[in-house]
Amino acid sequence: xxxxxxxxxxxxxxxxxxxxxxxxxxxxxxxxxxxxxxxxxxxxxxxxxxxxxxxxxxxxxxxxxxxxxxxxxxxxxxxxxxxxxxxxxxxxxxxxxxxxxxxxxxxxxxxxxxxxxxxxxxxxxxxxxxxxxxxxxxxxxxxxxxxxxxxxxxxxxxxxxxxxxxxxxxxxxxxxxxxxxxxxxxxxxxxxxxxxxxxxxxxxxxxxxxxxxxxxxxxxxxxxxxxxxxxxxxxxxxxxxxxxxxxxxxxxxxxxxxxxxxxxxxxxxxxxxxxxxxxxxxxxxxxxxxxxxxxxxxxxxxxxxxxxxxxxxxxxxxxxxxxxxxxxxxxxxxxxxxxxxxxxxxxxxxxxxxxxxxxxxxxxxxxxxxxxxxxxxxxxxxxxxxxxxxxxxxxxxxxxxxxxxxxxxxxxxxxxxxxxxxxxxxxxxxxxxxxxxxxxxxxxx
Numbered sequence: 001x002x003x004x005x006x007x008x009x010x011x012x013x014x015x016x017x018x019x020x021x022x023x024x025x026x027x028x029x030x031x032x033x034x035x036x037x038x039x040x041x042x043x044x045x046x047x048x049x050x051x052x053x054x055x056x057x058x059x060x061x062x063x064x065x066x067x068x069x070x071x072x073x074x075x076x077x078x079x080x081x082x083x084x085x086x087x088x089x090x091x092x093x094x095x096x097x098x099x100x101x102x103x104x105x106x107x108x109x110x111x112x113x114x115x116x117x118x119x120x121x122x123x124x125x126x127x128x129x130x131x132x133x134x135x136x137x138x139x140x141x142x143x144x145x146x147x148x149x150x151x152x153x154x155x156x157x158x159x160x161x162x163x164x165x166x167x168x169x170x171x172x173x174x175x176x177x178x179x180x181x182x183x184x185x186x187x188x189x190x191x192x193x194x195x196x197x198x199x200x201x202x203x204x205x206x207x208x209x210x211x212x213x214x215x216x217x218x219x220x221x222x223x224x225x226x227x228x229x230x231x232x233x234x235x236x237x238x239x240x241x242x243x244x245x246x247x248x249x250x251x252x253x254x255x256x257x258x259x260x261x262x263x264x265x266x267x268x269x270x271x272x273x274x275x276x277x278x279x280x281x282x283x284x285x286x287x288x289x290x291x292x293x294x295x296x297x298x299x300x301x302x303x304x305x306x307x308x309x310x311x312x313x314x315x316x317x318x319x320x321x322x323x324x325x326x327x328x329x330x331x332x333x334x335x336x337x338x339x340x341x342x343x344x345x346x347x348x349x350x351x352x353x354x355x356x357x358x359x360x361x362x363x364x365x366x367x368x369x370x371x372x373x374x375x376x377x378x379x380x381x382x383x384x385x386x387x388x389x390x391x392x393x394x395x396x397x398x399x400x401x402x403x404x405x406x407x408x409x410x411x412x413x414x415x416x417x418x419x420x421x422x423x424x425x426x427x428x429x430x431x432x433x434x435x436x437x438x439x440x441x442x443x444x445x
Contacts (some may be wrong), residue, residue: 010434026060032324033044035266041082042096050095051121052087054268056083056284061266062085088101092124093152101150101289102126110145110199112138113295114163116341117154118287118304121267126154127287127304128399131163133335151166153239155400161333161340165200165232166314172276173197173315174212175205181276181316183328184259184347185245186235189355193245194237196350197315198328200296202234214293217243228297232330233350247359249274249317259317259405262323262358265303267361271326273344275313278336283307293422294331297348302343303327308336317346325358 029037031054038052050064063082076445082089095100103126106117114133120253128146129137146156165368172179180201188194194217202225207216225234238245246362249276265271269285287299287304290301307318309329318327326346334340351357 118290165331264348275311275316
């Protein structure tokens with residue numbers, strides 16, 4: 001059942017026969033529908049809510065409620081409504097608010113560079129991770145704090161890698177000596193085209209271009225650039241208000257995914273990441289409300305996943321197969337050879353903070369903002385490039401030689417999908433995407 005349809009059933013049926021609803025069988029739900037429904041049920045359950053996750057094998061949404069909530073008789077409308085909506089209800093010990101309090105204790109007593117923690121609804125615990133740099137007194141601090149929370153509240157593990165933002169000097173979208181990836185094209189609060197990227201990219205450089213040493217195509221809205229702190233996101237306004245900024249992600253190899261909406265992450269949700277260094281990768285969401293203690297400072301409110309990433313992938317798009325924008329690549333440990341933990345800025349939070357909206361920019365919004373300059377502007381080529389479409393295409397192509405840059409300036413293809421095959425590096429990227437099994441994963445236009 002679609003999430004909105006399920007939600008519509010909740011309140012109208014609140015006073016329906018509770019005997020019939022009791023023990024209702026969970027419904028089969030698509031991952032994106034389950035994510036939407038989880039958000040709605042969190043509001044409905046209030047203090048009883050203890051997290052939710054998606055069982056991809058059974059295609060079911062599991063909602064945690066605090067132990068002892070299911071009282072005798074048929075009086076517990078909250079549980080019945082959750083079951084009617086299609087969720088499987090599971091009793092657990094720790095409430096969501098208690099888990100958040102545990103995270104606050106970790107932040108207060110164990111904010112050590114190289115550590116991270118997130119809520120894992122599957123275990124109903126905080127999962128704490130320490131990277132390879134956490135040793136000696138720092139390890140003792142984080143370990144003793146975890147123990148003080150209790151084994152039923154938090155667990156700790158070591159990571160072989162090092163937590164760091166995935167920014168690196170090189171190619172892709174360029175700002176000075178830094179390289180990042182564009183995330184999603186948006187329309188800013190003034191109705192002009194822009195794109196989202198990582199905040200640590202936005203605070204590193206004010207202007208970004210398609211080519212190393214090239215003319216800037218976008219300028220960071222300094223008021224939105226957040227890092228470290230409550231997130232890792234920035235809004236970059238296109239310098240040319242006539243830029244055609246398609247709401248797509250370019251996967252290379254002639255494939256794109258249309259981005260139709262912003263979605264909330266749910267543990268167990270299958271997600272795909274596109275970045276300028278490693279191209280396409282996939283995995284699952286493993287934790288929510290993640291806190292990461294980078295060397296540059298602490299960042300809160302992130303999504304934790306097992307999707308690999310490497311330096312240069314920062315800011316790249318995290319999305320679902322059906323075109324929901326989920327996150328922006330922040331950082332993590334490991335690489336795409338050994339794996340590791342990776343963290344993402346939720347898109348919904350970034351949109352709310354910047355006042356931007358998802359959707360094609362330049363075709364209508366820019367026209368209104370700039371006296372019709374936007375319409376048909378993409379025909380001249382390269383400036384139409386950045387964001388989730390062409391800039392990621394250019395980045396993913398490797399852009400190692402001049403011929404590999406997609407849609408760059410007036411010499412560009414003017415088409416995000418043309419990126420992957422341009423030049424030798426682009427051919428290498430095409431092969432890499434094919435090897436990753438894009439078609440088998442089902443991410444196709």
